[in-house]
Amino acid sequence: MSVRAIRLFGDPVLRSPSDPVVVGDPGLRALVDDLLDTVREPGRAGVAACQIGVNLRAFSYNVDGEVGYVLNPVLVETSGELEIVDEGCLSVPGFYFPTPRWSFARVEGVDLDGNRVELSGTGLMAQALQHETDHLDGTLYVMTLEPETRRDAMRQIRAADWWRV
Template sequence: MPERPIRLFGDPVLKTVSAPVEQVDDRVRALVADLIDSVRLPGRAGVAASQIGVNLRAFSYNIDGEVGYVLNPELVEVSGEKEAIDEGCLSVPGLWKKTPRYPFARVRGIDLDGNEIEVSGTGLMAQALQHETDHLDGLLYLDRLENDERRSAMKEIRESDWF
């Protein structure tokens, strides 16, 4: 399967809460293949289904050479003090902002066989797990910014070539 085009800020699918995967069928298997192909491109840590225009709870990740996916992910644990970490998003190209994230995160979901899986980590993995589950809840990292920082980001977006 080919990588899929990434939906950009302003696309309504990015602000929509994703529906759970009710049944693993050929459509869901094709979605996972597309998510994996889409996240393997250089510079990508994660891709949520909503970012490729599919309103289902699924994402892929590519952290330190570990590539995987989670269906119906739920953020079940975060710990530590929130830290402001440089964060960007494929759906908001070229914009990086200090975003408050927990240093540890764990998600629980299922795989293509319906088996329960957990993915957890610190650093970039923790950030990606929080970022991608936010996407599935209709949130962008911009929604996590303080008011002044968010206003500044919105101005940069309005002035960008892609918006």
């Protein structure tokens, strides 16, 4: 369908928990197509529906050449080591901050036909699964940073050209 514009930090849709999708909804296929087109842009590992202005529980991913989507995803497992990774976000462009993420993550949801979908992985996939489900819960990664790091991050973000444009 089309590559959609990404909503930026400060947009209320990014801070609102997303509503479950209704499988069979006539607009759902177009949303999934837009999520897939949008995540295929270079440098993108995941796009949550709220990042394109749609407050529904859906995200797309593009990790290690694997592109797909999950509807009504739930983060059902995290395990391994809690690692600090330099994380960025399309909704907070130009910034990367040290973010705690589990080394393994597993998400369960459904596809457009209501079939069960399970995604799991380590490395970038684990990071993406945690990051995108956080988005759908109304949490941006900068909100999860250690207090001192978060204060510094917020100072930098408020000084960005795109802040409150």
